[in-house]
Amino acid sequence: MRKLTVNLGRRSYDIVIGYKVLPEFGRLLRKLKIGSDAVVVTNPYIRKLYGDRLENSLKEEGFSVRFEEVPDSKTSKSDKMCLNLIKRIALYDEQRTLFIIAFGGGVIGDLAGFLASIYKRGIPYVQLPTTLLAQVDSGIGGKVGIDWTYGKNLIGAFYQPKVVFSDISLLKSLNLRQLRSGLAEVIKYGIIQDEGLFRYIEKRYLGILKLNENDLLHIVLASSKIKAHIVQKDERDTEGKRMLLNLGHTIGHAIEAATKYTLYSHGEAIAIGTVCAAQIAKILRLLSPDSFQRIENLILKVGLPVKIQNVKLTEILKAQLHDKKFIGRKNRFVLQFIGRKNRFVLPVGIGKAEVRENVPLEMVKKVIKSRLECT
Ligand SMILES: NC(=O)c1ccc[n+]([C@@H]2O[C@H](COP(=O)([O-])OP(=O)(O)OC[C@H]3O[C@@H](n4cnc5c(N)ncnc54)[C@H](O)[C@@H]3O)[C@@H](O)[C@H]2O)c1
Ligand SMILES: [Zn+2]
Structure with a gap:
């Protein structure tokens, strides 16, 4: 496993890169002490491919795990979807220490990161990117946001994740x-x-x-x-x-x-x-x-x-x-x-x-x- 650090003072975080490292993810999060209840934002396709592996890794370390799915579409990065997710999470969020896992490509990463930035004025989140684009670009750097009818990039934030965890083996299922x-x-x-x-x-x-x-x-x-x-x-x-x-x-x-x-x-x-x-x-x-x-x-x-x-x-x-x-x-x-x-x-x-x-x-x-x- 290789580790890089994004040095941003109190907002610094690591980028962890490796092959078949998903089983280590739970342990790494445990060390980060970012909460005990994971809300995994993903889409049905990625969940089907890798959801069990992620769940096992988290449960082995004692995390509670809740999956929140959005449709596998570019249009999922929307205001409606974001508010809908917040509603679902708020109903679930009783006496819990929630954190968000953005489990997918750039669409999921931007949406889940933005959601984390506004829910309760900001809760911790981590990037678990599953596309090459998300591993090399959108997952890093904290630019999060949604698309809106009146223009791209009008609603967004700079909100850094607590870690970026890039498991290269997840890229094997990408199409050309x-x-x-x-x-x-x-x-x-x-x-x-x-x-x-x-x-x-x-x-x-x-x-x-x-x-x-x-x-x-x-x-x-x-x-x-x-x-x-x-x-x-x-x-x-x-x-x-x-x-x-x-x-x-x-x-x-x-x-x-x-x-x-x-x-x-x-x-x-x-x-x-x-x-x-x-x-x-x-x-x-x-x-x-x-x-x-x-x-x-x-x-x-x-x-x-x-x-x-x-x-x-x-x-x-x-x-x-x-x-x-x-x-x-x-x-x-x-x-x-x-x-x-x-x-x-x-x-x-x-x-x-x-x-x-x-x-x-x-x-x-x-x-x-x-x-x-x-x-
Ligand atoms: N925040 C930033 O700095 C930044 C930078 C660049 C791009 N972006 C945003 O990123 C988005 C594009 O990201 P993207 O290219 O990852 O697209 P995407 O998130 O739509 O993913 C592309 C497709 O790949 C599928 N997929 C994801 N992981 C897979 C896997 N491991 N195996 C098989 N299929 C998989 C998804 O289900 C989806 O259908 C755009 O919305 C763009 O605006 C953001
Ligand atoms: Zn780009």
């Missing part, structure tokens, strides 16, 4: 599409901060796609280190350092919104966004043509898209304008994208990225246009 979605974030880490990680994926991508245990362990560990490092330097995203994690997300989010979150997974959209950012960097002569090619090749090699299918440029731009009507100036992303003072994270090499403002909108449009593929 889910695995690739997480891999997009891993490639992002390589581009912004770690050429060694990037090279590792170039060399070992077949092993990763075959869910080779050592390869998964390597990329989860390397990515978690980078995320932990960035979070501890800029916990609340105010210093400009956490922004580097948005590589590929400006255009990626626009693609997701334009397709109403149906055509592309988050990772697929940010893979396209990453190639677009690299292309902009190449045009601005910040990135060499060779490095650009390496980025595009790697994204293609792992089977992620580099072209946008069946979406018009106007739809991508319109999706943002529509958001703006509701969200106004608070949505930094809209400003990043269409505002006069837009802001992009651009790779300036493999392993290094910078935040650039005022990228000409015409250049952005041209790059997106060059990626459009109508079938």
Whole structure:
């Protein structure tokens, strides 16, 4: 088992990473002394796959265990679902010392973490991520929240977990599409901060796609280190350092919104966004043509898209304008994208990225246009 620490003073916590380590989870929680009654927020599919193993690990250490299921859907990260869960938990919560276990992918992690942040003004929670994306990204860093009719990221909090426990063996049941979605974030880490990680994926991508245990362990560990490092330097995203994690997300989010979150997974959209950012960097002569090619090749090699299918440029731009009507100036992303003072994270090499403002909108449009593929 490997252990990393996210150093945030009194809010510090460990990220524990290992293979087949779920049986150790109960013992670790016992040591943390975070309560005696576990409420496991999950979905029926994950519960069916791994619920018994988790329950055994907790019960062996004397915890009471209650499962709270939400439907296996992107839309489960909603205000309705959150309030519904609170109602169910409040009815159960008599004379208990509750804590929450977020047992699932990013949807469950964001929802359960947010719920923990507001229930009784905050109760402890832990992240037990079951997707690659959640193990390398969403499970770490304490950004929790729900989606709301009037815009993404309007309701949320910074609320750190007490521990992040990543059992790599849980990833074995992921389908290829889910695995690739997480891999997009891993490639992002390589581009912004770690050429060694990037090279590792170039060399070992077949092993990763075959869910080779050592390869998964390597990329989860390397990515978690980078995320932990960035979070501890800029916990609340105010210093400009956490922004580097948005590589590929400006255009990626626009693609997701334009397709109403149906055509592309988050990772697929940010893979396209990453190639677009690299292309902009190449045009601005910040990135060499060779490095650009390496980025595009790697994204293609792992089977992620580099072209946008069946979406018009106007739809991508319109999706943002529509958001703006509701969200106004608070949505930094809209400003990043269409505002006069837009802001992009651009790779300036493999392993290094910078935040650039005022990228000409015409250049952005041209790059997106060059990626459009109508079938
Ligand atoms: N908080 C953050 O910092 C942050 C960062 C990135 C993304 N996110 C959020 O994360 C979400 C996406 O997360 P995701 O990609 O994990 O999607 P997800 O949570 O929807 O999970 C994807 C699918 O995988 C299934 N699944 C989960 N674990 C599995 C396993 N071990 N085996 C087989 N199937 C499994 C789920 O049931 C689901 O159908 C989005 O809502 C995004 O906004 C948050
Ligand atoms: Zn992301």
